[in-house]
Amino acid sequence: MRQSRRRFLKxxxxxxxxxxxxxxxxxxWASEAARVSLVKTDNHRDGVLRALRLLxxxxxxxxxxxxxxxxxxxxxxxxxxxEETLRTLIEVCKAGGAREITVADRAGxxxxxxxxxxxxxxxxxxxLGVRVVPxxxxxxxxxxxxxxxxxxWQRGVLFxxxxxxxxxxxxxxxxxxxxxxxxxxxxxxxSVGMVARTGPDGYEYMRELHxxxxxxxxxxxxxxxxxxxxxxLDGILAFVDAGPEAGRLARPGVVLAGTDRxxxxxxxxxxxxxxGVGSPVADGRIFDQEQIRRAVELGLGVSSPGAIEFVTDxxxxxxxxxxxxxxxxxx
Numbered sequence: 001m002r003q004s005r006r007r008f009l010k011x012x013x014x015x016x017x018x019x020x021x022x023x024x025x026x027x028x029w030a031s032e033a034a035r036v037s038l039v040k041t042d043n044h045r046d047g048v049l050r051a052l053r054l055l056x057x058x059x060x061x062x063x064x065x066x067x068x069x070x071x072x073x074x075x076x077x078x079x080x081x082x083e084e085t086l087r088t089l090i091e092v093c094k095a096g097g098a099r100e101i102t103v104a105d106r107a108g109x110x111x112x113x114x115x116x117x118x119x120x121x122x123x124x125x126x127x128l129g130v131r132v133v134p135x136x137x138x139x140x141x142x143x144x145x146x147x148x149x150x151x152x153w154q155r156g157v158l159f160x161x162x163x164x165x166x167x168x169x170x171x172x173x174x175x176x177x178x179x180x181x182x183x184x185x186x187x188x189x190x191s192v193g194m195v196a197r198t199g200p201d202g203y204e205y206m207r208e209l210h211x212x213x214x215x216x217x218x219x220x221x222x223x224x225x226x227x228x229x230x231x232x233l234d235g236i237l238a239f240v241d242a243g244p245e246a247g248r249l250a251r252p253g254v255v256l257a258g259t260d261r262x263x264x265x266x267x268x269x270x271x272x273x274x275x276g277v278g279s280p281v282a283d284g285r286i287f288d289q290e291q292i293r294r295a296v297e298l299g300l301g302v303s304s305p306g307a308i309e310f311v312t313d314x315x316x317x318x319x320x321x322x323x324x325x326x327x328x329x330x331x
Contacts, residue, residue: 034260034302035309036267038324040253040316042236044084047255051232052092054311055257061097063167066104068228070173070190072244073109074118078174078237079245083119085172085234090128093170101128104162106135106193109245113137135160135193140200150298151221152214157205158196159225168229175268176239177247177281181215184281185244186268187231187261188291188300191222216290223261223300232257233264240277250275254320262301263308265292270327286328305329 037054041047067089069081077085086103093101103125107115112134116122125132138160147156163169173190182189197206209218233256239247252271258264269286287293287304296303305328310321 033307033309034258034263035311036256036258036260036263037311038254038256038267038317038321039312040314040320041255042251042253044082044234044236044255045088047234047236048085048088048092048232048257050313051255051257052230054313055230059096060093060168062099064100064102064165065093065098065168065170066102066163066166067093068163068169068171068190068194069103069105070185070193071105071107071112071115071119071121072185072193073107074115075245078176078234078239078249079243080115080119081172081174082234082236083121083124085232086121087124087128089170089172089232090124090130094128098168101130102133102162102166103130104133104135104160106195106197108193133162136197138162143196146225148221148224151224152212152218153205153221154208155199155203155205157222157225158199159194163194163226169226170230170232171228172232172234174238174244175233175235175252175271177241177243177272177277179242179247180244181210182219182244182291183216183289184265184269184272184291186233187264188223188295189219190231191225192219194225195222214290217294220291220294220298220300223295224298228259228261230257230259231261231264233268235268235271238272238275240272240275248276252320254317260301260308262292262295262303265295266302266305266308266328267310267324270324273327274323285330 037051039050069086072080121132142161143158146159171190173186178185198204235252235254238250240250241248266286
């Protein structure tokens with residue numbers, strides 16, 4: 001308990017009593033420029049704190065926060081969110097004075113309550129005083145039918161009320177490929193775990209998704225349902241083939257943060273290319289990758305590499321950013 005308090009006080013000092021977030025009016029989706037922070041590190045806590053410190057702060061006192069991790073399975077990071085990354089985000093929210101903090105997700109592979117137990121997140125939640133919600137345990141009354149404007153989902157989707165009721169949503173994702181049709185899974189794809197797998201009438205939304213030749217476009221369309229206050233992309237390790245639960249491991253050694261999911265995914269694809277990813281992620285212009293292209297069409301983020309403003313805090317980070325810019329310019 002004494003150590004937890006020391007960590008909390010250190011976190012509060014690091015972020016100055018405020019979570020480093022930027023919020024946008026609900027009607028604003030894309031911006032003319034997107035700031036993405038990038039730090040070079042092998043330490044998850046260090047990476048999260050430094051990446052957040054590089055972005056504009058906003059007071060969190062009295063606000064409710066839902067953190068959406070990537071709990072794809074109980075496999076170790078980068079298959080799913082690293083426990084220290086999640087713990088640090090929770091501590092930052094507490095240091096900023098958040099009124100209520102909830103961690104919520106639906107596992108893509110397996111049973112979410114089991115994944116939560118096996119990763120020790122139920123214990124972490126109790127220790128830190130936050131609610132950890134496996135989304136499939138929510139009653140039917142807490143799922144909202146939502147159509148997607150200009151979307152291709154046959155029946156729309158079911159979306160949890162707790163995300164719509166939150167003052168702030170924080171998404172934290174990993175850096176990896178996805179062999180089941182997504183091709184890569186980062187900020188945009190993390191939204192899939194927010195919607196229901198199956199409806200009360202037995203309709204299988206995930207069967208529709210995975211059976212569609214436009215799967216990557218459907219993934220992008222889910223992002224119209226919400227606007228994250230912050231996305232943290234943990235790229236300390238990455239899978240550069242197979243995925244999402246296993247694959248050839250690379251060590252980019254970076255943590256990125258920002259509000260623009262298109263900018264973050266574009267930078268993430270560049271990082272995968274820098275570490276030897278194969279087709280189809282390695283092919284063509286990064287902004288022509290279907291997830292990114294469809295997200296741009298929907299106005300979810302920047303439309304070109306030149307609109308991304310990268311910031312870092314040392315020469316190592318600047319060298320990585322230069323390589324990312326080279327990849328973004330290819331094609």
